[in-house]
Amino acid sequence: xxxxxxxxxxxxxxxxxxxxxxxxxxxxxxxxxxxxxxxxxxxxxxxxxxxxxxxxxxxxxxxxxxxxxxxxxxxxxxxxxxxxxxxxxxxxxxxxxxxxxxxxxxxxxxxxxxxxxxxxxxxxxxxxxxxxxxxxxxxxxxxxxxxxxxxxxxxxxxxxxxxxxxxxxxxxxxxxxxxxxxxxxxxxxxxxxxxxxxxxxxxxxxxxxxxxxxxxxxxxxxxxxxxxxxxxxxxxxxxxxxxxxxxxxxxxxxxxxxxxxxxxxxxxxxxxxxxxxxxxxxxxxxxxxxxxxxxxxxxxxxxxxxxxxxxxxxxxxxxxxxxxxxxxxxxxxxxxxxxxxxxxxxxxx
Amino acid sequence: xxxxxxxxxxxxxxxxxxxxxxxxxxxxxxxxxxxxxxxxxxxxxxxxxxxxxxxxxxxxxxxxxxxxxxxxxxxxxxxxxxxxxxxxxxxxxxxxxxxxxxxxxxxxxxxxxxxxxxxxxxxxxxxxxxxxxxxxxxxxxxxxxxxxxxxxxxxxxxxxxxxxxxxxxxxxxxxxxxxxxxxxxxxxxxxxxxxxxxxxxxxxxxxxxxxxxxxxxxxxxxxxxxxxxxxxxxxxxxxxxxxxxxxxxxxxxxxxxxxxxxxxxxxxxxxxxxxxxxxxxxxxxxxxxxxxxxxxxxxxxxxxxxxxxxxxxxxxxxxxxxxxxxxxxxxxxxxxxxxxxxxxxxxxx
Numbered sequence: 001x002x003x004x005x006x007x008x009x010x011x012x013x014x015x016x017x018x019x020x021x022x023x024x025x026x027x028x029x030x031x032x033x034x035x036x037x038x039x040x041x042x043x044x045x046x047x048x049x050x051x052x053x054x055x056x057x058x059x060x061x062x063x064x065x066x067x068x069x070x071x072x073x074x075x076x077x078x079x080x081x082x083x084x085x086x087x088x089x090x091x092x093x094x095x096x097x098x099x100x101x102x103x104x105x106x107x108x109x110x111x112x113x114x115x116x117x118x119x120x121x122x123x124x125x126x127x128x129x130x131x132x133x134x135x136x137x138x139x140x141x142x143x144x145x146x147x148x149x150x151x152x153x154x155x156x157x158x159x160x161x162x163x164x165x166x167x168x169x170x171x172x173x174x175x176x177x178x179x180x181x182x183x184x185x186x187x188x189x190x191x192x193x194x195x196x197x198x199x200x201x202x203x204x205x206x207x208x209x210x211x212x213x214x215x216x217x218x219x220x221x222x223x224x225x226x227x228x229x230x231x232x233x234x235x236x237x238x239x240x241x242x243x244x245x246x247x248x249x250x251x252x253x254x255x256x257x258x259x260x261x262x263x264x265x266x267x268x269x270x271x272x273x274x275x276x277x278x279x280x281x282x283x284x285x286x287x288x289x290x291x292x293x294x295x296x297x298x299x300x301x302x303x304x305x306x307x308x309x310x311x312x313x314x315x316x317x318x319x320x321x322x323x324x325x326x327x328x329x330x331x332x333x334x335x336x337x338x339x340x341x342x343x344x345x346x347x348x349x
Numbered sequence: 350x351x352x353x354x355x356x357x358x359x360x361x362x363x364x365x366x367x368x369x370x371x372x373x374x375x376x377x378x379x380x381x382x383x384x385x386x387x388x389x390x391x392x393x394x395x396x397x398x399x400x401x402x403x404x405x406x407x408x409x410x411x412x413x414x415x416x417x418x419x420x421x422x423x424x425x426x427x428x429x430x431x432x433x434x435x436x437x438x439x440x441x442x443x444x445x446x447x448x449x450x451x452x453x454x455x456x457x458x459x460x461x462x463x464x465x466x467x468x469x470x471x472x473x474x475x476x477x478x479x480x481x482x483x484x485x486x487x488x489x490x491x492x493x494x495x496x497x498x499x500x501x502x503x504x505x506x507x508x509x510x511x512x513x514x515x516x517x518x519x520x521x522x523x524x525x526x527x528x529x530x531x532x533x534x535x536x537x538x539x540x541x542x543x544x545x546x547x548x549x550x551x552x553x554x555x556x557x558x559x560x561x562x563x564x565x566x567x568x569x570x571x572x573x574x575x576x577x578x579x580x581x582x583x584x585x586x587x588x589x590x591x592x593x594x595x596x597x598x599x600x601x602x603x604x605x606x607x608x609x610x611x612x613x614x615x616x617x618x619x620x621x622x623x624x625x626x627x628x629x630x631x632x633x634x635x636x637x638x639x640x641x642x643x644x645x646x647x648x649x650x651x652x653x654x655x656x657x658x659x660x661x662x663x664x665x666x667x668x669x670x671x672x673x674x675x676x677x678x679x680x681x682x683x684x685x686x687x688x689x690x691x692x693x694x695x696x697x698x
Contacts, residue, residue: 052401052421055468067475070420072401119404126416127476 001086001096001181003148004292005210007347008044011293012124013037014076014341015050015058015068020111020272021075021334023265032330033076034061036298036338039324041066043294044344047127049073049120071123072116074102077336079203080140082343083121083132086181091348095125095132096180098139102274103198105138107163110197110274110335128345135180137173138164142203142340144177147211150184150243152177157191157200164199185243189233193217194225196284197275203339204286205233209251209317212242217286218252226255251317253310256303259283265333275335289337290314293344297321300328300337350435350445350530352497353641354559356696357393360642361473362386363425363690364399364407364417369460369621370424370683372614381679382425383410385647385687388673390415392643393693396476398422398469420472421465423451426685428552429489431692432470432481435530440697444474444481445529447488451623452547454487456512459546459623459684477694484529486522487513491552491689493526496560499533499592501526506540506549513548534592538582542566543574545633546624552688553635554582558600558666561591566635567601575604600666602659605652608632614682624684638686639663642693646670649677649686 013033016022022029037046041063049071050058059068073081080103083095100118102109125132145153158164159173168176174186192200207215216233219226230252237250261281269277287310290299297314301307307325314323331337362382365371371378386395390412398420399407408417422430429452432444449467451458474481494502507513508522517525523535541549556564565582568575579601586599610630618626636659639648646663650656656674663672680686 052465055472059471067478069476070472072419116401122408123404123419127418129416 001084001146001148001183002346003146003208003211004344005208006148008293008344009347010045010047010345011040011291012047012049012078012082012343012345014071014073014078014081014120015048015054016076016334017051017054018075020270021275021277022269022330023333024268029330029334030061032326032328033341035326036341037066038063039298039326040291040293040296040342043296043322049078069127071120073120074111074114074117077142077340078120078343079142079340081117081120082141083125084141084144084181085346087346087348093130093346093348095121095130097121097125097132097134098141099135099137100140101138103140104161104163108199109163111272112274133180135176137168137176140198140201141343142198142201142336145202145206145208146181146183147208147242149211150182151211152181152183152186153202153206153208153214154186154188155190155192155200155202155205156188158198158202161199183243187237187240187242189236191229191232193284193286194229195282197335204284204289204337205230207253207288207290207292211244212246213249213251213317215251215253215288215317217255217288219255224258226258230255251313253287253313254306256285256287256306257283259285259303259332261333283332284335285332286337289339291338291342295321297323298338299323299325300331301325302328302332350433350495350497350532351695352495352557352560353693354557355497357642357693358696359394359396359694360389360640361396361398361427361431361692361694363420363422363427363430363469364397364403365425365683366400366403367424369619370624370626371618371679372682373617378679378683379410381675381677382690384675385690386415387412388647388675389640389642389645389691392645392671398427418476420469422469423460423463423466426491426689427469427692428491428689430466430469431490432474433490433493433530434695436695436697442479442695442697444470444479446470446474446481446483447490448484448486449489450487452489453510453512457548458512460621461623482529484525486517486525489547489550490692491547491550491685494551494555494557495530495532496557496591498560499531500560501530501532501535502551502555502557502563503535503537504539504541504549504551504554505537507547507551510548532592536586536589536591538585540578540581542633542635543578544631546684550689553633553638553686554579556602556637556639556641560593561595562598562600562666564600564602564637564666566604566637568604573607575607579604600662602636602662603655605634605636605655606632608634608652608681610682632681633684634681635686638688640687640691641670644670646672647687648672648674649680650674651677651681
C-alpha cells in the first residue's frame with residue numbers, strides 16, 4: 001500500500017447530505033466540501049460521489065472539472081468507506097474492500113443502517129476498472145496510516161475496541177493487515193484524540209510526512225484530557241523503529257482550542273440516536289486531520305490562535321509543498337476533518 | 350456523429366427492474382440482458398447501469414469483465430436515454446443530452462416520472478470525462494439513425510408526433526438535428542413498425558449497414574397493417590439519395606410473426622397506466638432492432654420460422670462480421686429489442 005505522500009491519480013470524496021449529522025440541511029458543510037474539492041483539484045482530479053437526491057445540486061455547486069458520480073451513501077466519510085489501494089511490483093493496482101459498520105456497528109456505531117457505505121469501495125474500484133478484495137475484518141480507512149515502506153500506524157483504542165473485531169486477537173489483526181496490505185511492522189499508538197467518536201482513529205492524531213517522520217497532535221496543558229493521550233503516543237513513537245529499522249522523528253502539532261460545541265453549532269440538526277451533537281460537547285479538533293496529495297497539503301483552519309503557526313510549521317516540514325488552509329469548522333461539527341472526507345487512488349504507470 | 354458501424358469504445362446498457370413493465374419481477378428479462386451484455390463483451394467493453402436496489406444482484410448475475418455502475422433509472426432503454434455522441438476532426442468527443450420524456454410525456458408517455466432517465470446522458474458523459482450539451486428538443490436516441498457521413502434517418506410518425514415537439518415545425522427540427530449532429534440531409538421515412546409504443550422509432554424498422562446501404566423490416570402480407578408501412582418506407586427510400594448523393598440499396602428483412610402477446614406473456618406484470626400489456630396485444634417485433642458493434646452483429650431471435658434465414662441474410666450483407674443471435678422475446682415483451690437497450694460510445698484516438 002503506497003503512502004499518502006506518493007503520487008495520486010485521483011481523490012474521491014462523498015457529498016454530505018444527512019440532516020441528522022450536518023446542521024441546517026448540510027448546506028454549510030456542502031460549501032466547505034466544495035472548497036476542499038476545489039483546492040485538491042489544483043493538483044489532483046477529484047471525483048465526488050453523490051446520492052441521486054443531491055446529484056443535480058452537487059453538480060451545480062461544484063466546478064466543472066470535478067467529476068460527479070452518482071453513488072448511494074449513508075454519509076460522507078470517504079476515508080473510512082473508500083477502498084485502501086495496493087500496488088504490486090508489476091504496477092497493477094487493486095482495492096481492499098473492508099467491512100464497514102459505521103464506527104462500531106450495533107455496539108456503538110454512529111448510524112444504522114450502513115449498507116450503502118459498505119458498498120462504496122467496490123463501486124469505486126469498478127469505476128476505475130480495478131479488481132477489489134473483500135477483507136475479512138471490520139476496519140475504517142481512517143484507522144490506519146501506512147508509510148509505503150512496510151510500516152502501518154494505528155491505535156489500540158480503535159482496532160482493539162470491542163465494537164470492531166472482538167473475536168480476533170491483536171496478533172490475528174496484525175496478521176490480516178500484514179497479509180492484505182503487505183506490511184512488515186504495525187505500530188500501536190495507545191489512544192487517539194479525546195472524545196473522538198471514531199474510537200480514536202489514528203488519522204486524527206497523526207500525519208506521516210514521509211517514512212520515518214511523523215507529526216503528532218500535541219497538548220501542553222496537563223489538565224486537559226488530551227495531555228496524557230498525546231504524551232503516551234509521543235513516548236511510544238520515540239521508542240519505536242519502523243519496518244526499515246529507522247528511529248522516528250516526531251513533530252508536535254499544537255492542538256486547537258480546546259473547542260466545544262456552542263448553541264449555534266448544535267442547532268439545525270435533526271434528532272438522532274447515534275451521534276452526540278449537544279451544546280458543550282468537546283470537539284475532537286486536530287490539525288493532523290489534513291490531506292497530502294501530489295505536493296499539496298490541504299489543512300483545516302480551526303482556531304485563529306494556531307492556524308498561522310501550524311501553516312508555517314507545515315511549510316518547514318514540507319518545504320516543496322503548496323500549503324492550503326480551508327476553514328473547516330463545518331466538517332469538524334460533523335465529526336471529522338479533511339483527511340476523513342477524502343481517499344486517494346494511487347497513480348500507476 | 351459517427352455511424353454505428355464505426356469503432357466503439359464501449360456499449361452502455363441499463364439493468365431492467367420495473368415490475369410494471371417486465372414480467373415476474375424482471376427476472377427473465379435480466380437473464381436476457383446478461384446474455385446480450387455477454388455477447389457484446391466479446392468485442393466491446395460493456396457498462397451496465399443499475400439502480401442501487403439492484404446493484405448487488407446485477408453484479409452477481411453479470412460476468413466479471415462487465416462493469417456495473419450505480420445509476421438511478423426509471424427503466425432500461427439505454428438507446429433512448431443515453432447520450433448521442435459526436436466527434437470532431439481533432440478527435441474530441443462530446444455527448445448530446447436530449448430531453449427525454451418517456452416517449453410522449455404527458456400526452457402519451459409510457460410512464461411518469463421520467464426524471465432519472467433524463468439525467469442518464471449527463472451522468473454517462475461525466476463518467477467518461479466528456480463534456481455534454483443539453484439539446485433544446487425532446488428526442489430519444491432510437492428515433493434517429495445516422496450513417497456517419499452526414500445523413501440522418503428518422504420517421505415522421507415519431508419526430509412530428511404531437512407528443513414530442515409540437516411547437517416546432519419540421520424545418521425547425523431538421524435545423525436542430527443538423528446543428529447538433531453535423532448532419533447535411535435528413536431522410537423522413539413516413540412511419541415505423543405497426544403498434545410500436547415509441548410512436549414508430551426508426552431503429553425498429555431500419556438498420557444502416559453502411560453509408561448508402563440499409564435493411565428494412567418487410568411484410569409481404571397485403572392484409573397485415575405492417576404491409577403499407579413497409580411499402581411506403583421502401584418506396585420513399587428507393588427514391589432518395591443520401592447526403593453524399595448516393596442512391597440507396599434497400600435490403601428487405603422478413604418480419605417475424607406477426608406475434609401477439611399470449612396469456613403467459615401478459616402475466617406477472619404489475620398493473621400500470623401507461624403501457625399496454627394485455628392478452629392479444631400485437632407485438633412490434635422486428636429483426637431490424639439489432640446492434641452493430643465492432644464487427645459483431647447482435648441480433649434478436651424472435652421467430653423460428655425466420656431466425657435462420659435472417660441470420661444467413663445478415664451474414665451475406667455483413668460478410669466480415671460475427672453474427673450472434675440471442676433469444677429476445679423477453680425484451681420484446683417490454684416494448685423494444687436489442688438496439689433499444691444498448692448505446693455506443695464511439696472510439697477516439
